[in-house]
Amino acid sequence: SVVLTVGNYLNGKTKRGQADGFDIKVLRKLRDTKGLDGHTTLLKFVAETCQRIDASIKDRLNTELRILNKTGNIPEFKEIDSMVNALESMFKTNVKNAGKVSNAIKNAPEEIKRQDRFAQVVDPFFEKAKKQVNNMLFERKQAKCAYEKVA
Template sequence: MNVGTNRGDAKAFKLDTLLKLVDIKGTDGKTTLLHFVVQEIIRSEGAETESANGNIPEQMESKFNEEQFKKKGLHVVGGLSKDLDNVKKAAGMDSDVLSSYVTKLETGLEKVRLVLQYEKPDMKGNFFKSTKLFMKYAEDEIVRIKSHEREALFLVKEVTEYFHGNAAKEEAHPLRIFMI
């Protein structure tokens, strides 16, 4: 990014700079950088739609008129709210609290394991058998959850490094990048 400019070969940009998209205006004084970005998204979305339909050559060369931009733009922007709904929910969660819940579950399973030590061969009923099956399932689930947690935090780190560069290492709250 910015190759050949005084900013020179940037590897990332802070998401906070996206807020400036509305402030940077074109030479006409009306069109903002945000307008340009939306138009480029619409063009790429339109190109993908057309290539999926097989109508590439003629339509790719023609320019969209203003009305087509508005219609496609509203469609794309309208879908953003739905796409970002889960991001808002996830941003409201505290990853440390979720991790502590998993740790509490592990502690609870250890207590159940202690109870299983009291099994005697002549005992009747299915309590111990059922509890052992539950333990196996619960242990597997906890391993799976911890694996997903590690993977998610790794991906968050990658996204943060992409958008914030070296500032990611200084960030106290790793999920801050997703807060809306």
């Protein structure tokens, strides 16, 4: 509510100054919007305003906004979505390639088949990786639902 109030104040009597809400993407701009002194950010101003309203909020803000201060950049959800899709695609490609290697080993001479440990090593690796990929896909779905609910 502080961000909304500050935004309404800064936008004054313009059409944008009497907003009932804001796009979540606005939060990304808090750190980049500087005061006249060139040092104070809107993020810092909002944090200080919240602390004046409720002194105990400092600890909560420190925890919740630490990510903004460390990275200074929150990727767009579509960037994250694209990265997850790329990882899933690479995983599927690697599974397919491992299958080709396994088939080649099956068609190899008996001596090579006896000495080969490819399946012993790769199968458990891909089982673990498949669980991790599925978990990543599930978490992306949850994050997307939460993001859309807030946006």
